[in-house]
Amino acid sequence: MTQTDRTDVATSDVAALDTLERHLFAHNYALVDIMFNGETIDPPKGAAGRGEAMATLDEEHHELLCSPETGALLDRLSQDDTLDGTHAAEVRVLGRDRDQEASVPADVAADFTRLTCEAADVWHRAKLASDWDSFEPYLDRIIVSMREIAGYKDDTREPYDVWLDEFEHGTSRAFYDAFFSQVKDCVVPLVAAVGEKGWQPGRACVEGRFDEEAQWALARDLMELEGVDMDAIVLSRTEHPFTDSVTSQHAFIASHVYPDDVTSNVFSMLHEGGHAMYEQGVDPSYDYTCLKGGTSMGMHEAQSRFFENYVGRSEAFAPTLLATIARRFPERMAGVTPHDLWLATNRAEPSLVRTEADELTYPLHVVIRYEIEQMLFAGEATAADVPGLWADRYRGYLGVEVPDARHGALQDSHWSNGQIGYFPTYALGSAYGAQFMDTMRREGMDFEGVLASGDLAPIREWLRSRIWCFGRAKDPDRIMLDATGAPLDASHLTSYLTKKFSAIYDL
């Protein structure tokens, strides 16, 4: 083969890669739009048609990514050292996506999809009826299937390690064991000390009725305040808040407001706005490719929790937050001080439900799930043991009694969806974020000054240039090293929690 021939082949391979990316993008776009409408506006009778359309588009997406032709193309391109950086990153990320999908036999994958679809439906009814028994056999079957699938993906590692890595690239039990051990050593005594203190800050200023339409206006104000590009998002209404995107110019946010819980709206919007800014901050030249979007679930949570907690629940930002709420609710906020608002939104109190937990007790909810998931994968427990394990751990870590399965092991949908190994990513987010915050300070940013100014541009620019802009082209462990000069170190989080809650509760 002459040099000219080789160049021609390489050029046509790059063109083929671009074409593949365009078709994958179109399928992703369609699936995100359809899913978003399913969560926000679709009529009750539309579910079957939506399922049929999504299954077919999913199948086409799988065929595009996993075909032998795509495999051969990616193999050739991965050996082509003339590729530009973007195309080289695409080949790497697509290759990994392909490996995750293609290694599992189609019939095994299809059986697992059917099992989890059925299990999700059973779980939904089981939760409403607080009936663990009806869900129990499904959890056992899901564990069996996930062990089998993990074997196809990588039979050199333990199944739970395979799944942890699937949900957050680069993680394993060894990684999380060390991480959670450090978190528990900090949080468990702090929670105990708060309980012994027997005092809780008042919440009168955020309790009672806040008009729903004014809350929706506040929701937009909060996102603007954070720095979300409002011309590049849609905000719709749903029960469970979430954010997704199709390009850097088009993010989807769905949220709710409750007339009797304004703080749920305030912190949901700061949280979802953080997700949206990550999606908006990715290099726009990655649009229409696999590099678009956040690099991992944990890194995404790092952005959302950064704005929810390190900004939104800080004392320095409280005057700005108070003024923003007061614009929409002047009568309710009359006479409230920033300190009142800050205390009211930082009450640390053991509770039963993860999604409603405060900043201090939240990691313990995740620890409990992580421990039980390990036992299930290791065969040390079966689904029948879960309610007992759950009750023991909630009593032990949080001192609360689990009254029923609805407020216990049936509260989350993740297990029914086959997302066993996913919960730990939630806890990572806070730790990543604390390390970013400390790095900003170490590099000389007057972090509290920025918060107090109400103009978050310096924080956004730091996160954009170190994290957001890279999209999926950089893995989370690489981001930590490049952005902070060190791997993840949970002591940033534990120091933060110790300092903050010791001050609030005078420990």
Next chain:
Amino acid sequence: MTQTDRTDVATSDVAALDTLERHLFAHNYALVDIMFNGETIDPPKGAAGRGEAMATLDEEHHELLCSPETGALLDRLSQDDTLDGTHAAEVRVLGRDRDQEASVPADVAADFTRLTCEAADVWHRAKLASDWDSFEPYLDRIIVSMREIAGYKDDTREPYDVWLDEFEHGTSRAFYDAFFSQVKDCVVPLVAAVGEKGWQPGRACVEGRFDEEAQWALARDLMELEGVDMDAIVLSRTEHPFTDSVTSQHAFIASHVYPDDVTSNVFSMLHEGGHAMYEQGVDPSYDYTCLKGGTSMGMHEAQSRFFENYVGRSEAFAPTLLATIARRFPERMAGVTPHDLWLATNRAEPSLVRTEADELTYPLHVVIRYEIEQMLFAGEATAADVPGLWADRYRGYLGVEVPDARHGALQDSHWSNGQIGYFPTYALGSAYGAQFMDTMRREGMDFEGVLASGDLAPIREWLRSRIWCFGRAKDPDRIMLDATGAPLDASHLTSYLTKKFSAIYDL
């Protein structure tokens, strides 16, 4: 080939047809969802990504339908007399869809798409600036392209005939010439007589401010009153009302409300509800196939205008309509009689803008477009002549002076989109519907009694069983013959208009 072999081939061909339909369905579903979001909620910056995704999905759809394999499959199946009725209808309709798409060379089709995309953008700005000159060259280029494309589609017919047939199967200039001649003979003298009368009914009861949120509640009430299955629709907000659907269980309606124009909302919702009921009334076994949905634009307008005009603007239904409006606006409707409401919503008055025209003058707006379109295709006029032709005809038919292009030839988007030959389908709808109404009466339905009862079930059941259930499996001309025993006859419409407006204006 043995009998067994032939059966095997036929079975696998049917399976291939089912698979093809499922993929076409998934693409249609995605395109409708994406388009709907584009019209209702997408952020301003999302347009480019949406266009990229839609173009790629369109391309895949074209490839699925127009590939040589699909052509060969449809050829084999069209000669298979063992097919069941549904599959036979699918082969016929898909074959026609394919012929319309596949006969045009890909580069010609792509050039036309690019031209109309650009023209639509130019038109939008031209309309705002009331600047005909900037749009003029695009209209000439579109005519040239549409002549060329018509030649590929069917070079045995005149281009305008090809396009009329494209937008409403079975129509031609000969058909519409006879139709519009009859309509003009009725409407032109009636409009003149109303003008000479110099009297107009009062509109005080529907003028002034009606709260927007209460209007949205009224919008849902009206659709329920008509008989729309509210568990199988989504109602969203947009500037230009429209209805679409993905299955019989999932229709999309987008509409607007204006605080100072409650009748716009009332008749838009009755109209869009008619479209939605047609989509919902299609045989559910046609879901996920090409037979889903209305058979033509004209037949769709027949359903929407039936509920808007023959139901909604009837005197017999006025008490029910009044009571429905009064539920949401009790103070505004206090003291209003059904007769007041009926008169107020039936004022016939020549105007400049088609979409705001009343029931009597509406067909003349269509006639004007039909006449100018013929001249453009025949080369008897170029785009430069259009403003003059437009002004002459609005003066002649309606007695109004066109002040500017924005309220003249730039008011509609259709020409810029390449929909030249589309307007006539709007006028057909009223004529189809009048013939259905007369057939219901002839068969013994107490039509006014049904309207007066407020329970429209007998009307819905008639339309469902004669029209809706067949979806695209029956062409409009066949529907007219089977449902009414005769081809379309515009005298049903002209008699209706003559009787109704003679009574109102005492002519």
